[in-house]
Amino acid sequence: MISRTGAAAAVVVLAVTATACTGGSEDKATIAIGIKFDQPGLALKTPDGKYTGFDVDVATYVAKELGYKPDQIKFTEVTSSDREVMIQYGYVDFVVASxxxxxxxxxxxxxxxxxxxxxxxxxxxxxxxxxxxxxDVNEKTLCSVTGSTSAQNVKDKLAPKANLMELDGYSECLDALEDTRLDALTTDNSILAGYAAQEEHRGKFQLAGLSLSDEHYGIGLEKGDKELQTDINTALKKMVADGSWKKFVQANFGAAHYRNEPAPEITEGS
Structure with missing residues (x-):
């Protein structure tokens, strides 16, 4: 399952690099999973090198069901703009990153x-x-990250006169919001709640409480890999059934008083 290079076979240099990242096709000792490193509540790399968040818990649970222990997981940073590339060229085996x-x-x-x-x-x-x-963000400055559809969704459909600012990460958007260089940050409420709940940000920001779109988070994997898709879906169903999903939600979003939706029905691959 490691080093699913797919399209990278035609690009020798990238294929070699991808193999180095995941340990080689003969090495079954580790699994590379793409996550965000800067999303508190979802996926955050702490200063001591640990990983916390709902996506981290989901990724760890799925990896366990695939036969990997926590110390066999290699978490690899992905951004909103490079998730497809990381999958297509085999840098990661799958992506769990909002x-x-x-x-x-x-x-x-x-x-x-x-x-x-x-x-x-x-x-x-x-x-x-x-x-x-x-x-209300018409004529105001709206921020989101490069590669995210959130800000463009507002600008195209809801507030066409908004001034769009795209930065590399949500942390940069948050800094700009705090020092009044922009007026609003938009993305999924789960991500926003994680930032607002951080100790250093408590009391500074609030959610507007809008539901501007439905965002179904999925686990990204190489196109055509039906076996892995089926195995991950099986793991996700078990995660909900045994109560782990609910436990992960409470552990990571409880402090922000986040009102989550029930676990969605699994539809991909059916």
Whole structure:
């Protein structure tokens, strides 16, 4: 299962690099899983080198069901803009990174799941009463990360006169929101809740409480790998059935008083 290079076979240099990343096709001792490193509540790499968050818990559970212990997992950082590339060229075996399933992405990769349902929302400064609906960001500066569909969704469909700022990560957007260089940060409410719940941010920001879209998080994998897709779906179903999914949600979002949706029905691969 390791080093699923797929399309990389035609690109020798990338294929060699991919093999080095995952340990080689003969090495079954480790599994490479792509996650975000900077999303508190979902996936965060702490200063001591540990990984925490809902996506981390889901990835670890799935890996266990595939036969891998925690110390056999190699977490690899992915960003919103490079998730498909990381999968296509075999840098990771699969991606668990607040990865919303949509047709554009499914043209390049396959998904297992979904395993979580989030809704797009806006994060604003606490006490800002000028933004109560998406249309209120017209003529204001709106931030999201490069490769994310959230900001463009608002600009295209809800507030066409918004000034769009795209930065490399949500942390950069948050810094700009705090020092008033922008007026709102938009992405999934699960991500926003994680940031707002951080100790250093508590009291500074609040969710607008909007449901601007439905975001079904899936686990991305190499296109055409039906065996892995089936195995991951089986693991996800077991995770819900044995109560682990609910435990992971409470452990990672409880402090933010996040109102999560029930575990979604698994539809990919059916």
């Amino acid at each position: 990865y919303s399933i949509n047709d554009k992405r499914k043209a390049k990769v396959d998904f297992a799941g979904p395993y979580f349902l989030a809704h797009q929302d806006l994060l604003i400064r606490t006490g800002d009463k000028s933004i109560t609906k998406a249309e």
